[in-house]
Amino acid sequence: xxxxxxxxxxxxGRTDAFAAFPDDGERHPGVxxxxxxxxxxxxxxDMARELAGxxxxxxxxxxxxxxxxxxxxxxxxxxxxxxxPAIFAELMPVIVAHTPERVLSDADAYLTFLTAQPEVxxxxxxxxxxxxxxxxxxxxxxxxPGEVAAVxxxxxxxxxxxxxxFAKLTAQVHLGHAEGDLTPEALEELNGFLDxxxxxxxxxxYPGTVHGFTMSDTDTFSAPGLTLHWDRLLALLARTLTxx
Numbered sequence: 001x002x003x004x005x006x007x008x009x010x011x012x013g014r015t016d017a018f019a020a021f022p023d024d025g026e027r028h029p030g031v032x033x034x035x036x037x038x039x040x041x042x043x044x045x046d047m048a049r050e051l052a053g054x055x056x057x058x059x060x061x062x063x064x065x066x067x068x069x070x071x072x073x074x075x076x077x078x079x080x081x082x083x084x085p086a087i088f089a090e091l092m093p094v095i096v097a098h099t100p101e102r103v104l105s106d107a108d109a110y111l112t113f114l115t116a117q118p119e120v121x122x123x124x125x126x127x128x129x130x131x132x133x134x135x136x137x138x139x140x141x142x143x144x145p146g147e148v149a150a151v152x153x154x155x156x157x158x159x160x161x162x163x164x165x166f167a168k169l170t171a172q173v174h175l176g177h178a179e180g181d182l183t184p185e186a187l188e189e190l191n192g193f194l195d196x197x198x199x200x201x202x203x204x205x206y207p208g209t210v211h212g213f214t215m216s217d218t219d220t221f222s223a224p225g226l227t228l229h230w231d232r233l234l235a236l237l238a239r240t241l242t243x244x
Contacts, residue, residue, distance in 0.1 A: 001049040008061055010109040015065035018045060020052035027121040029241035030114045032140065033060045034133030036215060037095055038079065040070040043217045054234055057120045061110050064094050079218040095132060100139065107140040111147060124149035126237055130214055135160055142168035150240035152233050155181060155211045159190055166197035173201035174236045176229055180210035
């Protein structure tokens with residue numbers, strides 16, 4: 001599965017990105033993938049390749065390009081508890097500076113770029129994201145109701161913007177929550193907001209997981225959690241982006 005390095009023009013400059021897609025000369029549905037707070041690194045390429053292998057063009061942009069090329073802070077090959085606090089101390093100002101206005105401006109650029117690629121099929125796209133990237137995915141879907149048919153977020157603070165965000169969604173939604181992030185009572189409240197907004201969704205706690213469970217280069221990784229994530233994500237995309 002090829003990985004193509006790209007530069008995406010935005011209102012504030014250009015950002016690094018990569019794309020994975022089947023090398024078969026065909027056009028495939030587009031998926032915009034938002035990384036977690038740690039940003040672009042080899043594990044994201046692995047995940048993009050995995051998803052592309054199921055018949056999708058997967059675009060993964062560098063979110064924090066205003067602060068320099070990826071990675072904006074030095075990352076070890078394995079992110080464990082011994083280094084996590086120091087990394088987050090450097091990253092948090094960068095994440096805080098990525099305001100909702102910047103998120104939506106960049107989302108416009110990412111979707112314009114994605115849908116213009118010759119390997120991407122005409123029609124709606126999907127957006128998926130991890131950790132803070134899951135919130136960005138939800139904001140993107142809410143801002144582009146006619147273009148985004150599906151949105152998924154994993155171990156993500158999806159309620160951070162309040163229930164008003166959900167009212168703007170027309171995409172089908174899957175939310176995969178870490179057991180360590182959300183109590184059953186909080187899940188019930190969140191799902192109530194989704195119901196009230198009329199969202200077509202699935203939303204569940206993944207058993208035995210903690211925040212960051214999809215990322216195999218961290219000490220929070222859960223192999224069963226990652227597998228369940230693929231099961232849910234692929235089912236969502238099959239329902240919304242393919243004719244099968």
